[in-house]
Amino acid sequence: MLVVITYDVSTIDPAGIKRLRRVAKVCQDYGLRVQNSVFECIVNSTELKQLKYKLTDIINEEEDSLRFYNLGENYKSKVVHIGTKDSVDLEDTLFM
């Protein structure tokens, strides 16, 4: 399935900057960055659980915000991109 992850991590202190880097690093292990704070990940339900667990463990729930949008298996018609950075075919890219 395609899961879109968006995040706002508070970077007012060095600990926040570190959390931001760690969040991006974990997301990179599961998918592709399509915007600064937006990743698209092709995952199965086990991977999704791992990903939620890892990210929840990193963020400060008082200061940071994470959102997961599950677009399901038939997601290609549900995603529209306009502007710079062309849309990437995630499955072609991930499983080349």
Next chain:
Amino acid sequence: MLVVITYDVSTIDPAGIKRLRRVAKVCQDYGLRVQNSVFECIVNSTELKQLKYKLTDIINEEEDSLRFYNLGENYKSKVVHIGTKDSVDLEDTLFM
């Protein structure tokens, strides 16, 4: 339907800062900001077309990026929020 809009607008110059403000303003007319560059909009297909048209008209397609994710009508189970800013029930909020 629920449409999630995410954007990266290049703010290296004053024109970019102006575009960023205009993009946010248009999105606010159609939905709720859930993160800095993420809006959730409950729209019908006519409103979605208008929204795409207005945003495409504002951005610089060489520098900025817009993405639309269509979560459909039955979106409540497809959105997970973790951390600060509790998830908002958009329909309750918009149609109070």
